[in-house]
Amino acid sequence: MTEARQRGCYWWADAPPRRIEEASWSGHTEIAIIGCGFAGLSAAIYLARAGRKVTIFEKEAIGFGASTRNGGITSGNIRYSHAQLARRFGTEKATAFIDEAVAARAALASFIRDEKINCNFQPSGRMVGISREFDKAAIEAENTAFQQRYDISPQFIDAADLPGYISTSSYKAGIYRPDIGGIHPAKLLHEKVRLARAAGVTIYSECPVTRIYRTGAEFILETANGQVKSDHLVSASNGYTDKAQPWLRRRLVPVISEIIVTEKLGANFVKSLMPKLSMFGEDKEVGFYYRPTPDGERILLGGRRMHKQDAIAQMRLHEGLAAIFPELGGAKIDHYWAGNVVFPFDQLPKLAVHDGIIYPTGFCGSGTVWAHWLGRKAAAIILAKDSAGQTDDPASPASNFAQMPMRTMPFYTGGPWFMPLAMSYYRMRDKLAAGRY
Ligand SMILES: Cc1cc2nc3c(=O)[nH]c(=O)nc-3n(C[C@H](O)[C@H](O)[C@H](O)COP(=O)(O)OP(=O)(O)OC[C@H]3O[C@@H](n4cnc5c(N)ncnc54)[C@H](O)[C@@H]3O)c2cc1C
Numbered sequence: 414m415t416e417a418r419q420r421g422c423y424w425w426a427d428a429p430p431r432r433i434e435e436a437s438w439s440g441h442t443e444i445a446i447i448g449c450g451f452a453g454l455s456a457a458i459y460l461a462r463a464g465r466k467v468t469i470f471e472k473e474a475i476g477f478g479a480s481t482r483n484g485g486i487t488s489g490n491i492r493y494s495h496a497q498l499a500r501r502f503g504t505e506k507a508t509a510f511i512d513e514a515v516a517a518r519a520a521l522a523s524f525i526r527d528e529k530i531n532c533n534f535q536p537s538g539r540m541v542g543i544s545r546e547f548d549k550a551a552i553e554a555e556n557t558a559f560q561q562r563y564d565i566s567p568q569f570i571d572a573a574d575l576p577g578y579i580s581t582s583s584y585k586a587g588i589y590r591p592d593i594g595g596i597h598p599a600k601l602l603h604e605k606v607r608l609a610r611a612a613g614v615t616i617y618s619e620c621p622v623t624r625i626y627r628t629g630a631e632f633i634l635e636t637a638n639g640q641v642k643s644d645h646l647v648s649a650s651n652g653y654t655d656k657a658q659p660w661l662r663r664r665l666v667p668v669i670s671e672i673i674v675t676e677k678l679g680a681n682f683v684k685s686l687m688p689k690l691s692m693f694g695e696d697k698e699v700g701f702y703y704r705p706t707p708d709g710e711r712i713l714l715g716g717r718r719m720h721k722q723d724a725i726a727q728m729r730l731h732e733g734l735a736a737i738f739p740e741l742g743g744a745k746i747d748h749y750w751a752g753n754v755v756f757p758f759d760q761l762p763k764l765a766v767h768d769g770i771i772y773p774t775g776f777c778g779s780g781t782v783w784a785h786w787l788g789r790k791a792a793a794i795i796l797a798k799d800s801a802g803q804t805d806d807p808a809s810p811a812s813n814f815a816q817m818p819m820r821t822m823p824f825y826t827g828g829p830w831f832m833p834l835a836m837s838y839y840r841m842r843d844k845l846a847a848g849r850y
Pocket of ligand 1: 447448449450451452453470471472473476477478479480481482483484485486487488489620621622623649650651652653654655657670671672702715750751752753754776777778779780781782783784
């Protein structure tokens with residue numbers, strides 16, 4: 414482990430992973446949840462507030478998973494455009510997917526506001542930098558349609574207007590979305606833990622679930638603390654899914670995402686690079702995401718893992734940062750860390766149900782919004798089932814991402830041997846696309 418990695422996750426300095434000591438152990442719970450990240454906690458909060466007995470089992474300390482390690486950009490992305498979705502699913506379903514993404518983003522923002530959550534929420538928008546060939550008229554038509562349907566106005570940013578958003582020569586243009594922002598993810602996670610516990614949720618930390626089976630309608634969970642029986646089971650282990658869940662592991666491709674944070678650059682300097690202090694992404698297959706830290710003093714940049722060795726991986730991220738902002742080539746990097754994201758084979762989020770287990774999963778690197786939303790939808794499935802469909806929970810009806818097949822491929826057991834090949838392929842596509850411009 415390099416010195417860089419030991420300096421670790423920037424967010425953990427304010428809100429580190431921690432143990433929770435529960436006073437007692439019960440061998441039965443109405444609803445068991447595996448994993449104490451955004452998804453598991455969302456499900457737990459809604460179920461406990463509906464009067465259910467809920468227990469979360471977390472393998473590590475609370476706040477260990479992707480939910481506290483991420484870039485904190487509330488993107489709620491779907492990896493495909495409306496046109497691409499329409500080709501696969503038809504126009505109506507494509508529109509329903511996008512509708513749901515808009516609703517999911519708004520739900521997270523209102524959750525943060527309504528629950529008065531202290532997580533440095535910055536509704537400062539996100540700009541995607543365009544470096545590929547583009548069709549301005551098509552983008553503007555799409556923006557207008559979006560505005561008409563959702564009353565949200567994405568803006569096409571011409572090269573001449575880019576300096577109002579970012580000081581770089583890396584992009585030919587940009588698309589700015591005002592409904593996306595930034596959060597401090599570790600603070601959000603621990604605030605959700607606070608709400609869950611206030612609602613009566615029991616949380617066992619450092620308590621891995623090691624085996625799951627059923628006797629009739631009941632689930633039996635073997636855990637490090639002993640056996641537990643439950644009426645319902647939600648699995649929210651996502652990028653950290655282990656061998657206790659072979660069905661899920663066969664259907665998820667884990668990918669390492671990693672992040673650097675610069676030294677303190679000074680608020681004025683950061684503002685000169687990012688005048689709106691907004692969030693940023695890129696239109697590449699393997700692009701970077703980046704943002705100012707909530708105090709406006711540093712810049713955080715992340716991307717897919719680019720080398721097995723931490724020191725080289727960190728250097729590649731720094732090179733990426735310097736390609737966008739040459740002024741930062743000599744900046745010190747104070748933090749570097751990595752975490753797991755997961756992709757289903759079709760690269761669309763899922764709310765799967767298999768053998769009675771509910772899986773909010775496969776958020777494709779955009780789980781800040783999706784984990785919150787689909788965790789809540791998982792709760793809605795249970796509430797609807799127990800009340801024979803009669804529920805006034807606002808998360809009903811079920812998600813458009815429910816009842817979609819979760820495919821695997823022959824001989825795949827969760828070790829993505831093909832990822833280096835896939836990454837090389839995507840990088841080559843990026844190079845070709847950049848050359849075409
Ligand atoms: C570096 C990085 C950057 C990212 N940036 C962004 C971003 O900017 N915007 C965005 O929207 N998304 C981002 N993401 C993705 C986002 O963080 C995740 O999609 C989201 O946090 C997933 O939440 P979750 O609750 O499903 O899983 P997690 O938060 O990973 O929680 C799963 C938990 O399950 C536990 N677990 C696993 N197996 C067991 C078991 N057998 N028993 C008990 N517990 C178990 C794990 O220990 C873990 O704590 C990023 C992810 C990473 C890693």
